[in-house]
Amino acid sequence: MKKIAIGIDIGGTNTIIGIVDKQGNILQKASLFTKRYKKVNHFVDELSNKLNVLFNKINKEYQLKGIGIGAPNANFYKGTIENAPNLKWKGIIPLAKMMQEKLNVPVWLTNDANAAALGEMLYGGAKNMKDFLFITLGTGLGSGIVSNGKLICGHDGFAGEIGHTIVVENGRLCGCGRKGCLETYASASGIKRSVIELLSKTNKASVLRDVNNSKISSKLIYESAKKGDIISLEAFNFTAKILGKALANSVAHTSPEAIFLFGGLANAEDLLLKPVKESMEANLFNIYKNKVQILPSQLKGGKAAILGASALVWTENKKA
Amino acid sequence: MKKIAIGIDIGGTNTIIGIVDKQGNILQKASLFTKRYKKVNHFVDELSNKLNVLFNKINKEYQLKGIGIGAPNANFYKGTIENAPNLKWKGIIPLAKMMQEKLNVPVWLTNDANAAALGEMLYGGAKNMKDFLFITLGTGLGSGIVSNGKLICGHDGFAGEIGHTIVVENGRLCGCGRKGCLETYASASGIKRSVIELLSKTNKASVLRDVNNSKISSKLIYESAKKGDIISLEAFNFTAKILGKALANSVAHTSPEAIFLFGGLANAEDLLLKPVKESMEANLFNIYKNKVQILPSQLKGGKAAILGASALVWTENKKA
Numbered sequence: 356m357k358k359i360a361i362g363i364d365i366g367g368t369n370t371i372i373g374i375v376d377k378q379g380n381i382l383q384k385a386s387l388f389t390k391r392y393k394k395v396n397h398f399v400d401e402l403s404n405k406l407n408v409l410f411n412k413i414n415k416e417y418q419l420k421g422i423g424i425g426a427p428n429a430n431f432y433k434g435t436i437e438n439a440p441n442l443k444w445k446g447i448i449p450l451a452k453m454m455q456e457k458l459n460v461p462v463w464l465t466n467d468a469n470a471a472a473l474g475e476m477l478y479g480g481a482k483n484m485k486d487f488l489f490i491t492l493g494t495g496l497g498s499g500i501v502s503n504g505k506l507i508c509g510h511d512g513f514a515g516e517i518g519h520t521i522v523v524e525n526g527r528l529c530g531c532g533r534k535g536c537l538e539t540y541a542s543a544s545g546i547k548r549s550v551i552e553l554l555s556k557t558n559k560a561s562v563l564r565d566v567n568n569s570k571i572s573s574k575l576i577y578e579s580a581k582k583g584d585i586i587s588l589e590a591f592n593f594t595a596k597i598l599g600k601a602l603a604n605s606v607a608h609t610s611p612e613a614i615f616l617f618g619g620l621a622n623a624e625d626l627l628l629k630p631v632k633e634s635m636e637a638n639l640f641n642i643y644k645n646k647v648q649i650l651p652s653q654l655k656g657g658k659a660a661i662l663g664a665s666a667l668v669w670t671e672n673k674k675a
Numbered sequence: 676m677k678k679i680a681i682g683i684d685i686g687g688t689n690t691i692i693g694i695v696d697k698q699g700n701i702l703q704k705a706s707l708f709t710k711r712y713k714k715v716n717h718f719v720d721e722l723s724n725k726l727n728v729l730f731n732k733i734n735k736e737y738q739l740k741g742i743g744i745g746a747p748n749a750n751f752y753k754g755t756i757e758n759a760p761n762l763k764w765k766g767i768i769p770l771a772k773m774m775q776e777k778l779n780v781p782v783w784l785t786n787d788a789n790a791a792a793l794g795e796m797l798y799g800g801a802k803n804m805k806d807f808l809f810i811t812l813g814t815g816l817g818s819g820i821v822s823n824g825k826l827i828c829g830h831d832g833f834a835g836e837i838g839h840t841i842v843v844e845n846g847r848l849c850g851c852g853r854k855g856c857l858e859t860y861a862s863a864s865g866i867k868r869s870v871i872e873l874l875s876k877t878n879k880a881s882v883l884r885d886v887n888n889s890k891i892s893s894k895l896i897y898e899s900a901k902k903g904d905i906i907s908l909e910a911f912n913f914t915a916k917i918l919g920k921a922l923a924n925s926v927a928h929t930s931p932e933a934i935f936l937f938g939g940l941a942n943a944e945d946l947l948l949k950p951v952k953e954s955m956e957a958n959l960f961n962i963y964k965n966k967v968q969i970l971p972s973q974l975k976g977g978k979a980a981i982l983g984a985s986a987l988v989w990t991e992n993k994k995a
Contacts, residue, residue, distance in 0.1 A: 428962070437962075486830040500928060502827050502834075509822070509930020510806040511966060519960035520924040524844075531960055604840040608820060608928045610829020640839035640851055642748070642757075646831060 919954025
């Protein structure tokens with residue numbers, strides 16, 4: 356019988372689920388509108404229903420080895436979601452236990468960036484690596500740290516929050532309530548803030564001066580930069596400089612072989628990856644210089660979240 | 676037969692060696708003047724001679740399980756010392772191989788702070804911990820990171836250089852050639868620089884105004900602070916503030932249960948540990964608040980280096 360796993364990625368808006376084999380093929384997938392479920396038990400009921408529908412679609416000759424879930428504020432050790440600001444379910448949600456009781460298979464839970472890091476190790480560019488960082492540049496900045504072939508979870512299950520290292524003294528206000536967190540600079544929303552700051556601070560011409568602030572997106576900044584818009588190019592350089600500096604400090608902790616960048620911004624190879632590498636090298640302690648690669652994630656598009664979550668099953672279930 | 680290990684700590688000035696049992700008792704010890712040996716093979720010859728003398732002093736009923744060495748710029752994977760600025764032996768020194776050939780037992784090598792972190796785990800305050808940081812506040816700032824019960828070595832064997840994270844933009848010139856490294860602030864030499872800076876920037880009275888700059892030491896600053904000297908107290912507070920902030924960023928990487936401080940400065944409990952904890956808490960990302968202890972190392976005095984180095988044998992030799 357072919358071994359399969361379920362990968363679930365819970366986002367504030369949507370939840371996507373998939374049935375995945377060990378080679379990383381997504382055999383079936385579906386999605387739920389997370390926001391619709393005010394009570395988590397209704398969400399779990401519907402998730403189970405959807406999974407049963409998916410199971411009925413595939414060949415019976417499969418053996419389910421477990422469920423991996425990527426979720427915000429996920430505690431790896433306890434299998435709980437704890438006080439996630441972008442979910443409706445408040446307090447501590449024992450999601451792994453709830454799913455386990457419903458489907459009678461082992462369930463593992465970690466935050467989405469940690470799950471994606473495992474996906475990169477099993478199916479992406481980190482296949483032969485034991486020490487790497489994985490950085491997601493989305494609305495915020497998420498990170499997963501793999502050291503000696505294992506995800507670093509920390510004593511409480513919450514390790515790997517490089518987006519919330521403080522990189523600018525008295526810097527930008529962060530959603531977490533502090534100032535100067537890396538994610539207020541290096542993220543889709545961070546680069547947007549940088550553009551608005553640059554528009555206010557200089558008189559340089561920019562196509563973005565004719566766009567409402569609320570319409571300025573990282574995608575638009577990328578497209579403008581590609582066309583040579585100076586403010587957009589400066590925003591990319593500024594983002595890369597701060598990110599490269601922060602990564603130099605991260606390297607001094609776990610000395611990774613490579614740093615994978617994931618998400619919309621990470622696709623801007625020449626605009627972002629090259630200057631990030633330059634800034635990191637300029638700030639690296641000597642013994643680490645010219646040793647650490649900056650690479651775009653090889654997990655492609657919509658597949659990443661499901662593959663990452665399912666990777667938890669293959670790395671954690673010793674019988675899989 | 677009782678199992679024993681050899682612990683060796685190689686410093687720029689002195690090398691200390693000891694025979695240690697698994698319970699952390701130092702059965703025999705000796706030392707060498709590192710600087711005397713211009714060629715590393717002469718050093719290795721003399722080290723072996725000294726070890727043979729020590730062996731002859733102990734009961735024959737012991738079984739030697741290996742040698743652990745703590746050394747500057749040590750590469751854990753290769754067993755080499757690489758371009759250590761404070762040693763006379765230049766280039767890449769295959770010390771583990773040289774010792775192994777001489778004594779025919781397995782040899783492990785890592786940097787002194789990493790070795791001490793293992794010592795803390797086996798014999799000190801981290802006995803029941805799997806995730807902690809170990810910080811040595813000596814002339815510089817060394818660090819060892821333990822995650823999930825294992826030392827983080829990184830892909831190249833050089834992980835754990837928190838002393839060389841840049842914490843102040845365009846800050847103090849560091850011995851490594853960059854500016855603003857943590858160790859230029861948080862170390863014995865760092866606090867001395869802070870005192871001299873404070874003496875120059877303010878007109879406040881201080882007993883240290885009557886001391887030659889070259890005579891101002893961290894010990895003297897500690898003693899003056901204890902007597903209420905304002906400049907010395909301010910220097911401690913400034914050191915603690917910067918160290919606490921830097922540690923908050925480190926916590927966001929590996930989420931440790933505790934951070935152990937070791938070395939002369941770390942003995943200044945109320946003057947340093949308390950304000951370090953306060954500064955760290957003020958800068959921690961919410962999910963880590965009130966979870967991370969700041970503790971003085973339980974490895975006492977001259978024993979630490981030997982115990983730490985010998986701990987490598989017990990953690991790495993699976994048959995020990």
